[in-house]
Amino acid sequence: MSQLVFDFDANVFRPAAIKKAAYRFGDQWFIEITAPASDRVRVALTPKSGSAPVNLVEGQFRNEVLDQELRESVAEETERVRNLLLAQAFSGISMTDSVGESGDYCADPLGISQSQSMER
Amino acid sequence: MPHALPVLNDRFRTAESYRASITRYLLLPLRFLSLDSNRYVLTNFAGEYAVLSKETARRFIRHELETASAAYEELKSKHFLIDDDSTVALDLLAVKYRTKQSLLANFTSLFMFVVTLRCDHSCPYCQVSRQSVDRHAYDMKPEDADRAIDFMFRSPSPAIKVEFQGGEPLLNFDLIRHIVERVNGRAESQNRDIQFVIATNLANLTDEILQFCRAHRILISTSLDGPRELHNQNRPRPGDDSYEATVHGIRRVREAVGADRIAALMTTTHASLGQPREIVDEYVRQGFLSIFLRPLSPFGFAVKTGLVAKYTVDQWLDFYRSTLSYVVELNHRGVPFREEYSALILRKMLTPYPTGYVDLQSPAGMGIGGLVFNYDGGIYASDEARMLAETGDRRFRLGDVGTDSFEDVMLSDSLVEVLSTTMTEGAPMCTDCGFQPYCGSDPVYHYATQRDIVGFKPSSGFCRKNMEVMRHLIQLLEDDPQAASVLRTWL
Numbered sequence: 327m328s329q330l331v332f333d334f335d336a337n338v339f340r341p342a343a344i345k346k347a348a349y350r351f352g353d354q355w356f357i358e359i360t361a362p363a364s365d366r367v368r369v370a371l372t373p374k375s376g377s378a379p380v381n382l383v384e385g386q387f388r389n390e391v392l393d394q395e396l397r398e399s400v401a402e403e404t405e406r407v408r409n410l411l412l413a414q415a416f417s418g419i420s421m422t423d424s425v426g427e428s429g430d431y432c433a434d435p436l437g438i439s440q441s442q443s444m445e446r
Numbered sequence: 447m448p449h450a451l452p453v454l455n456d457r458f459r460t461a462e463s464y465r466a467s468i469t470r471y472l473l474l475p476l477r478f479l480s481l482d483s484n485r486y487v488l489t490n491f492a493g494e495y496a497v498l499s500k501e502t503a504r505r506f507i508r509h510e511l512e513t514a515s516a517a518y519e520e521l522k523s524k525h526f527l528i529d530d531d532s533t534v535a536l537d538l539l540a541v542k543y544r545t546k547q548s549l550l551a552n553f554t555s556l557f558m559f560v561v562t563l564r565c566d567h568s569c570p571y572c573q574v575s576r577q578s579v580d581r582h583a584y585d586m587k588p589e590d591a592d593r594a595i596d597f598m599f600r601s602p603s604p605a606i607k608v609e610f611q612g613g614e615p616l617l618n619f620d621l622i623r624h625i626v627e628r629v630n631g632r633a634e635s636q637n638r639d640i641q642f643v644i645a646t647n648l649a650n651l652t653d654e655i656l657q658f659c660r661a662h663r664i665l666i667s668t669s670l671d672g673p674r675e676l677h678n679q680n681r682p683r684p685g686d687d688s689y690e691a692t693v694h695g696i697r698r699v700r701e702a703v704g705a706d707r708i709a710a711l712m713t714t715t716h717a718s719l720g721q722p723r724e725i726v727d728e729y730v731r732q733g734f735l736s737i738f739l740r741p742l743s744p745f746g747f748a749v750k751t752g753l754v755a756k757y758t759v760d761q762w763l764d765f766y767r768s769t770l771s772y773v774v775e776l777n778h779r780g781v782p783f784r785e786e787y788s789a790l791i792l793r794k795m796l797t798p799y800p801t802g803y804v805d806l807q808s809p810a811g812m813g814i815g816g817l818v819f820n821y822d823g824g825i826y827a828s829d830e831a832r833m834l835a836e837t838g839d840r841r842f843r844l845g846d847v848g849t850d851s852f853e854d855v856m857l858s859d860s861l862v863e864v865l866s867t868t869m870t871e872g873a874p875m876c877t878d879c880g881f882q883p884y885c886g887s888d889p890v891y892h893y894a895t896q897r898d899i900v901g902f903k904p905s906s907g908f909c910r911k912n913m914e915v916m917r918h919l920i921q922l923l924e925d926d927p928q929a930a931s932v933l934r935t936w937l
Contacts, residue, residue, distance in 0.1 A: 349874055353904035393480070396507055397878050400473055407536070408475040411491055414540035415547070 330371040332384055334391065337365055343394035344369065350390060354378040471509065471522075471529040474539065478503065479880035486880070487920055492542035493883030494524045495795060497924050542798055546883070549800045549807075549815075554856075555603040556804065556816035558611050558829065559594060559625060561586045562618035563821050567647055567683045570751040571713055571742050577613065585618050586821040591625050593847035594819040599632060600852030605639040609667075611818075611829070616650040626662050643667050648695025649683065656702035663707075666699050668692060670710040670732065672718060672725035680715050696732055710734055714741050714765060716756035722769035730781060737773075738786040739766055741911065744895050746833040759907045763914045770918075777932040788919060789936040794884040795919070797937050804828070806886035806912070808870040813844060813861045823847045825855055827864075830890040842890055864889050868900050875903040881916045 334344055341359075344367050348357045351371065355378060358370040371383060478488040486503045489495045498506065498517055505511050506527075511518050513529075521527050525539045549555075563577045563584035577584040598606065608629060610622050626642055633640045642664040659666065670692055671677040677689040699708045710729065712718070718725060729737045741762045748754045769785065776783050790801050804811025812827035819825060823846050826832040831842030842864075845855040855861065868887040870876035876885065891908050892901030903909040922929040 346874075346878065350904055352902065393478075394878070396504065397478070400476060400507055403473050404475040407472070408491070411475065411536065411540050411543060414536070415544040 328380075330380065330384060332369055332387075333362075334367045334369070335365060336361070336367050339367065339391055339395050340398050341367060343391055343398050346394045346397075347387060347390040351383070351387060355383070471511075471527045473507065473509075473527055474525055474535075476526050477878060477880045477882055481917060481920060481924075487917075488521075488526060489880050489883050490525045491539055492525065492546055492798070493794060494542075495880075495920065496520055496524055496526065497920065545798050546800050549802055550809075552603040552605070554601045554814055554817055555605055555802065556607045556609065557594075557598045557601075558609045558816065558818040559586065559591065559615075560611050560613070560818060560821045560832070561591075561615045561621045561625075563613040564617045565612055565614040565647075566617070566649055567614065567681055567688060569681045569747070571680065571715060571748045571753050572746060579617065584613070584821055586621055586819070587823075588621060588624055590819070590823040590847055591621055592628065593823070595625065595628055595632070597819075597825070597847055597852050597855075598629075599636065599638075604637075605641070606633075607641045607643060609643040609645060611645050613821075614647055614650065615644055616646050616648075616655060619650075619655055623658060626658075626664070630662070641665065647681070647683075647688065647692065648699070649688070649691040651695045651698060653702075656698060659699070659707070660703045664703070666703065666708045668696065668708065668710050669713065670696075670729065670734075671712050671715070672721060673728045676717055676721060676725070677728075679717055680713065693732060700733070705733070709736075711738050711740060714739065714757075714762060715753060719757060719761055719765045722765055723772050726769060726772055726776065726783070730776070730783060735782060736784045736786050736789070737769075739769055740787070743830060744891070744907070745830050746837065759910045763911065763918075766915065767918055770922075771929075774929045774932045777935075778928065784936045787915070788933065791884055791916060791919060792933055793937050795916075795923075796934070805888055806884070808868075808876075808882075808885070808887045809865040810868055810887040810889050812842070812864070812889060813856065814865065817844075817855075819847060825850065827861065828890055830894065834890065834894060841893060864899055868892075873900050873903075875909075879913075881913060884916055885912050 341361075344359060348359060348369065351357060354374055356372040356374060358372075360368045360370070362368050369387065371387070373380065475491045476488050478486045480500075481487045481497060484499055485497055486500055487495055487497055488503060496517075502511070502517050506517065506521060511521070518527075522529065522532070525535055525542075528535045564579050564581060565572075565577070566579055598608070608625070610625075612618075615622060622644065629640060629642075632638075642662060643666070644659070644664060645667045648666070648668050658664070669681065671680045674689040677692070678686050681688040683691075696708055696710070710732070712725060712729075726737060741759070742748045742754050744754045770788060773783055773785050790803050790806070793799065793801050794806070802815065804815040807815055812831065816828065817825060818827070818829055818832050820832050820835075824832070824835065824843055825845045825847060826835065827842040827844055834841060835843050842860075844850075844858060844861055868889045870879075870882050870885060870887050873887065876882055876887075879885070888901075888908050889899040892906060893899050895907065896902055896905075901908065919933065922933060924930075
């Protein structure tokens, strides 16, 4: 059975995105990932059986890498806030609102107690 | 005077804020997946979702989304982003997340007592094992039941559900009576809220049993697979009268215990696939307000008899979609009726509350959501786990009521390691999946079908089934206003 080989530009796509995409194709394909040059990542797909859909697979794989790359960038950008949210959700104290748990109930930093009517 | 209240003063935005511009915004944690070829479903940290065109979603993630767009407002209000205007978003999001996970704090609340393995039916799809009616060696001993009760009351959960299972549990009704009375005696002094359920085929119902159920507000859960012919084909018993016994029993329970004290479950066999309307019509005819569509479980007799292999996940999904479509049609004709599996997923999608359904939890519901006391005193992580043990594989046997304490079992490596290894937050593919907030981990299913507790999701039937059910529900909510108007009433 023929092997399908194609390359990705390592300056554009993270290896993690390519590996995660490859995992999703693991039910129908044997997958090998190599780096023939410092700026290239090579994917080789070999069908596990005759019923694997050979025609579309390269396009599907490339689209999946695009999605995974997007996911990687979201994960990278939101890692800190995710950890903060988890800590906040499961801790007894507020980590995002320093006054929230210990503030004086008489304090009114936002002027909520003052009439708004004159300003309208 | 302070300049402005962030909410109360901003009744109208300034003209400036409606001019097309891109301000600096930060992404909040989110996941996404393809809904179809043109759209993504995005889910936020707390499980709220938004559907966007792929192009819009990519612009959003690349920080190129215009502030004045409807998508920006939606994403901001649903906690997918924060900008300079956002003041309470993070706090609120953390609280929403904590609310969704709040059942974890209560710990195990469902305890199943297998009071006997004896059964008068010989259903080829039975996922548990059974013994003939006269083999009393397969009854739970009262002293084991007492130890199991002691064990159960070590759980900190304020609400406990005790479910009697079999075999056919009514064949050992004396033990059910013993357990109910003993549990009630202790529950009062401990201020626990106890609910009893008997999962029964109703064939052995007596007036004495009905009276007892009424006195103790016991719920009855039975099996009804559809019209007479289908039900009797699926659930053989001597005399071929399972349907008559069930339907007669349903009527007696309604009269003697209460109209709302009985629920039914169906199991989909190959023969059910062509009869979605007939099955629902049977439920309506018998006075039920809902149905729970269940595929066969790949355990026990269902595997041995080859029944599981008779249809694919995709065939079950076609059946599910047809049945759901018919249920929606019935509602529009004025017959209030719902499908329970969809309803529980919709609650995950559209409400801030957690659901206790053990098969869709992360960490998995095994042990910390529900536990099984087998007839011989063995403690199992789930019904499926005890079936594996009956076929010789004791991988998920957590202990024995005679020798192991609650603490021994709950802190054992065999439980904790499985739970932590299989959390969808960290499992390959699940960690990135847009449906992660709605889905769960099922280590016993994946161990039984793939010999791997985490499971290889590209070929997992569990993954395929749940992904497609969730995708279908979101498509209906987004694209089919008629269906959506019904689905939104099921929360």
